[in-house]
Amino acid sequence: EVQLVESGGALVQAGGSLRLSCAASGFTFDDYVVGWFRQVPGKEREGLACIRSSDGSTYYVDSVKGRFTISTDNAKNTVYLQMDSLKPEDTAVYYCAAHRGILLRLWVIHYDSWGQGTQVTVSS
Numbered sequence: 064e065v066q067l068v069e070s071g072g073a074l075v076q077a078g079g080s081l082r083l084s085c086a087a088s089g090f091t092f093d094d095y096v097v098g099w100f101r102q103v104p105g106k107e108r109e110g111l112a113c114i115r116s117s118d119g120s121t122y123y124v125d126s127v128k129g130r131f132t133i134s135t136d137n138a139k140n141t142v143y144l145q146m147d148s149l150k151p152e153d154t155a156v157y158y159c160a161a162h163r164g165i166l167l168r169l170w171v172i173h174y175d176s177w178g179q180g181t182q183v184t185v186s187s
Contacts, residue, residue: 065089065176067097067159072181075149079185083144085159085178092135093117095163097142098174099133101155101183108158110169114142122167149185156180 071083085097098113112123112133121133132145142159158181160174 065161067161067176067178069157069159069178069181072157072183074184074186077149077151077185077187079149080145080147081149081183083146083157083159083181083183085142085144087140087142087159087161090161090163090176092137092140095161096165096167097135097159097161098169099131099142099144100158100160100169100171100174101153102158102180103155108171109155110171112144113167113169115165115167116142117165120167122169124169146183149183151185151187153183153185155183157183 066088068086096115099111100108102108114121114133130148135142159178161176162174
């Protein structure tokens with residue numbers, strides 16, 4: 064059974080940094096793409112970044128390029144999202160998700176395994 068567990072969410076001031084972790088189990092890490100998403104109540108879930116574990120290739124949406132960095136520690140089956148220069152509009156519940164395959168895309172429908180989410184709040 065694929066399991067994803069996020070951690071690292073917190074309250075942080077604008078301009079600060081956070082690193083989120085996504086611990087994965089129950090699947091062969093190299094066969095999957097893992098993505099980070101976020102959601103604000105009343106809005107659609109938004110894809111942020113994804114990484115292909117087998118070769119480390121990444122994809123980011125324009126809104127987080129240069130501020131967020133996705134990385135993976137394959138030995139620990141863990142994917143990280145380093146978030147710098149945080150803004151109040153980054154406040155959301157952050158989710159990691161995984162899909163089997165190689166496509167570096169952030170379409171929610173592609174991802175069939177999801178974590179429970181971790182809250183990030185950025186104060187102004």
